[in-house]
Amino acid sequence: MKHRNNLFIALEGIDGSGKSTQTKLLTEQLTNQGHKVYSTFEPTNNQIGKLIRDILKGNTKADYRIIAGLFVADRLDHLLNEEYGIVKKLAEGYTVIMDRYYFSSYAYQGAHMDIDWVIQANAMSASILRPDVNIFIDVAPEISMQRLHANRDTIELFETLDNLKLVRSKYMEAFEKLKGDEYIYSVDGNRTPELIAGDIWQKVASMLT
Ligand SMILES: Nc1ncnc2c1ncn2[C@@H]1O[C@H](COP(=O)(O)OP(=O)(O)OP(=O)(O)O)[C@@H](O)[C@H]1O
Numbered sequence: 001m002k003h004r005n006n007l008f009i010a011l012e013g014i015d016g017s018g019k020s021t022q023t024k025l026l027t028e029q030l031t032n033q034g035h036k037v038y039s040t041f042e043p044t045n046n047q048i049g050k051l052i053r054d055i056l057k058g059n060t061k062a063d064y065r066i067i068a069g070l071f072v073a074d075r076l077d078h079l080l081n082e083e084y085g086i087v088k089k090l091a092e093g094y095t096v097i098m099d100r101y102y103f104s105s106y107a108y109q110g111a112h113m114d115i116d117w118v119i120q121a122n123a124m125s126a127s128i129l130r131p132d133v134n135i136f137i138d139v140a141p142e143i144s145m146q147r148l149h150a151n152r153d154t155i156e157l158f159e160t161l162d163n164l165k166l167v168r169s170k171y172m173e174a175f176e177k178l179k180g181d182e183y184i185y186s187v188d189g190n191r192t193p194e195l196i197a198g199d200i201w202q203k204v205a206s207m208l209t
Pocket residue numbers: 013014015016017018019020021022147148151189190191192193196
């Protein structure tokens with residue numbers, strides 16, 4: 001395991017698993033400890049990310065293969081953009097927290113097409129930057145659906161119980177396939193935000209110098 005002053009951390013999980021909540025709590029912890037933190041998410045708010053969100057909302061129709069390609073392009077821009085790219089942020093000494101990265105593509109696009117194809121399509125991103133740790137917030141799909149219905153007016157393309165069950169199983173399949181290349185830390189997300197944040201903080205603190 002690497003011990004560094006600034007880490008690249010990816011938070012993963014099915015919709016409603018608590019990634020945004022944990023990104024916020026981890027950002028606060030790290031900032032309180034004096035770290036410079038850049039927290040960001042995919043799909044991004046940039047041009048390609050906006051098109052993806054339009055598709056997720058059902059406003060634009062697109063084939064699953066096109067959606068997979070758009071995520072690849074959005075991710076490469078997110079990494080390489082000269083203004084806001086993650087490569088630049090890490091070089092500037094920021095710890096980067098990503099709410100979703102390529103494991104989201106393996107799980108969500110892998111639910112609709114060959115997972116090995118999706119892994120291949122993301123090989124460029126993986127060769128540019130692999131997370132120091134992929135933190136998987138593991139929540140029962142039934143619980144995440146309850147959370148989404150309780151807190152949101154609209155439900156997006158992938159947010160059905162059957163699809164989230166399939167996506168969770170695809171996360172597991174991808175973790176198993178890539179366990180030799182990737183560092184994966186799984187945390188029980190069916191608990192209070194504070195307990196989950198405590199586990200995540202212990203793991204992240206153990207990786208810092
Ligand atoms: N551990 C938890 N227990 C109960 N509710 C939670 C927990 N974590 C988050 N929530 C609530 O569940 C909802 C979804 O949480 P959050 O937005 O953090 O998840 P997310 O994984 O980022 O979701 P999405 O994938 O849809 O963006 C929010 O209303 C949040 O307040």
